[in-house]
Amino acid sequence: MSVKPPEKVQPIQATEKFSFDCGPEVPCFTECCRALELVLTPYDALRLRHRLGLDSATFLERYAAIEGQPDEAFPLVYLSMLEDERQRCPFVGADGCAVYEDRPAACRAYPVGRGLRMTPCRSHLQELFVLVREEHCQGFAEPREITPEKWMADQELEPYNTFSEAMLPLLRHPIILQGWQPTPEQQQEYLHTLYQPEYFRQRVAGGEISPPAQTGIDRHNVAELDDYQLLLAAIKWLPTTWPGHKSDGRLDK
Ligand code: SF4
Ligand code: SF4
Known part of the structure; x- marks a missing residue:
């Protein structure tokens, strides 16, 4: 061998x-x-x-x-x-x-x-x-x-x-560095949001998701964003759904 x-x-x-x-x-x-x-x-x-x-x-x-x-x-x-x-x-x-x-x-x-x-x-x-x-x-x-x-x-x-x-x-989010284990649903959300961002667009446009202001995206402007801008917004939005974030998306210190 x-x-x-x-x-x-x-x-x-x-x-x-x-x-x-x-x-x-x-x-x-x-x-x-x-x-x-x-x-x-x-x-x-x-x-x-x-x-x-x-x-x-x-x-x-x-x-x-x-x-x-x-x-x-x-x-x-x-x-x-x-x-x-x-x-x-x-x-x-x-x-x-x-x-x-x-x-x-x-x-x-x-x-x-x-x-x-x-x-x-x-x-x-x-x-x-x-x-x-x-x-x-x-x-x-x-x-x-x-x-x-x-x-x-x-x-x-x-x-x-x-x-x-x-x-x-x-x-390299702090909770990941601390060993946080996302649930299977959170893992699915990660894949869905980042690898299928057109669904993220649909959910924002339909009001299912209201991303916090720092993502620069809302249901009124989401149709104008191209797929790359949408992906950047999705990358910012996703961690705001994780434990430790306030309702405005900021990290709870
Ligand atoms: S990177 Fe280029 S040089 Fe290296 S193995 Fe591939 S084809 Fe060959
Ligand atoms: S360079 Fe092209 S063909 Fe080679 S591994 Fe990457 S994607 Fe495949």
Whole structure:
């Protein structure tokens, strides 16, 4: 039995150079687009389903596998791989990625990993980078020198990062850090609100939900928001339904 060596993950500074390039010219082209545990963020899912012209329920049914994890408060939404021998990504073909302009953040960022850390006083976010060197990836043998900062810009990660930063107060919410376990209904609400925001729109428009003022959304303006603005509002609204919030949505200190 062959044992796969562990991938190497090394911290790297935002402006530190490394050799890397990727594209049809590398011998391992598309080798990484298979057998992935690729977690889709709500923004990834929205970009992909717009690209594919699907409503969110159809997108989730065709392309997502939703799984709870023991160390996560909420289920994760994975991109389903094909059930063929190579477990290929459903979007990979001989010419590369069929959804390239809307590929998920993880595909764009690879081999760079970007993490965000809230400063202890929770006043601002700190960016941390790592470089993931996997055995099959021959891009590191290419002569092009680049930095994590430049790589992220070249891969047009800015809107993805904006949404990741918007998600941070939710995912790193104080009650989650204290070990709060949402009920199955709250977990379902998380999936429904963030991965199917059109239902959030319907519920606000119909008066079933009255989001607090800080979300910037109400039943009168909800029809004017595009899906991305709606998702940002939904990300702000969801934690206001969790324990410890006052009726105006503020955290009860
Ligand atoms: S979405 Fe595109 S880049 Fe990402 S794994 Fe699939 S084919 Fe590869
Ligand atoms: S394995 Fe590395 S170099 Fe090869 S296609 Fe994937 S990211 Fe690019």
